[in-house]
Amino acid sequence: MxxxxxxxxxxxEQKLLGVVFDAGVILRSDIVFLLGWNEGLLRKYVHRVRNLHPEPLLRGGWTLNRSSYAYVLTEPGVRYVHQMLGIDGKPVTMDALWSHxxxxxxxxxxxxxxxxxxxxxxxxxxxxxxELWFLRKLATGATDTDLRATAIRPDAALRTSGGFWWIEFDNATETSRQLWRKYQMYITNLSDLDESFRHVVWVTKNEARQRSMEMIWSQMPENRLSMRFCIEGQETFEE
Incomplete structure (x- = not known):
């Protein structure tokens, strides 16, 4: 959300925590953009958040090249948002996943x-x-056990007035075998869905990786999925 x-x-203050929670890790400039604030308002509410709870809820830090400043929730911060939204589950922080x-x-x-x-x-x-679990449940009527056994976790999804896309952000860390397996899992998960939900956009680092991913996909058995491979910053979501 x-x-x-x-x-x-x-x-x-809770809007700020909610945006950081949903993003996982988010640049300061993107918080300002998403919430319609300015830098002064952001500083004001970051200061207020620090007084919401005995333990720190929010932590900031520079990105690797020190060009941007980002925020992430601490474990108490994740617990706070879980309670705020009525979410059950173990609090998971994003400290090890900044780049992704x-x-x-x-x-x-x-x-x-x-x-x-x-x-x-x-x-x-x-x-x-x-969302994918729900769509598969509607399409197949499969049991929860069967759905869990074959489930994939998309990195994200985007819905616009023009369509719906599952999104994978590729850091070029997965082997060809791992990509093949992931492609096969997408075929398993999406093949029974309506055609409008069978589109996946992969965003990767460079042209060489893009070509490699496309080559592996071209060797997959014939299927009804639309897989698009884009270089970071050049992704498109038109049908």
Whole structure:
């Protein structure tokens, strides 16, 4: 619900925590953009968040090249948002996943800055996984056990007035065998869904990796999925 915080009824401090929770890790400039604030308001509410709880809820740090400043929730911060939203589950922090989370969120930010917010819905990993489970349940009537046994966790999903796409952000760390397995899992998960839900966009680092991923996909058995492979910053979501 990262795009819903701006107009929600939550107080600003909780909007801030909610945006960081949904993003996992998020640049300071992207918080300002998503919530319609300015830098002064962000500093004000970051300061207030530090007084919400005896333990720190929010932690900031520079990205690897020190070009941008980002925020992530601490474990008490994740627990606070879980309680705020009525979420059951173990609190999971994103300390080890900064690069992946920032790369994934950048896809959303590029889309919003180009096309605007109207009609757009973004599903983070948790939300996309739940959405896929729900769609498969409706399409197949499979038991929860069967669904869990074959489930894949998309990195994200994007819905616009023009369509729906599952999104994978590739850091070029997975082997050819792992990619083959992931492609096969997508075929298993999406083949029974309506055609509108059988589109996957892969965003990767460079042209060589893009070509490699396309080559592996071309060797997969014939199927009804649409797989698109894009270089980071050049992704498209048109049908």
């Amino acid at each position: 990262i795009l819903e915080w701006r107009n929600s009824e939550f107080p600003p 989370a920032l790369g994934l969120n950048a896809i959303l930010m590029r889309y919003l800055r180009k096309h605007g917010f109207d009609g757009v819905r973004w599903f983070n990993t948790r939300e996309a996984t739940d």
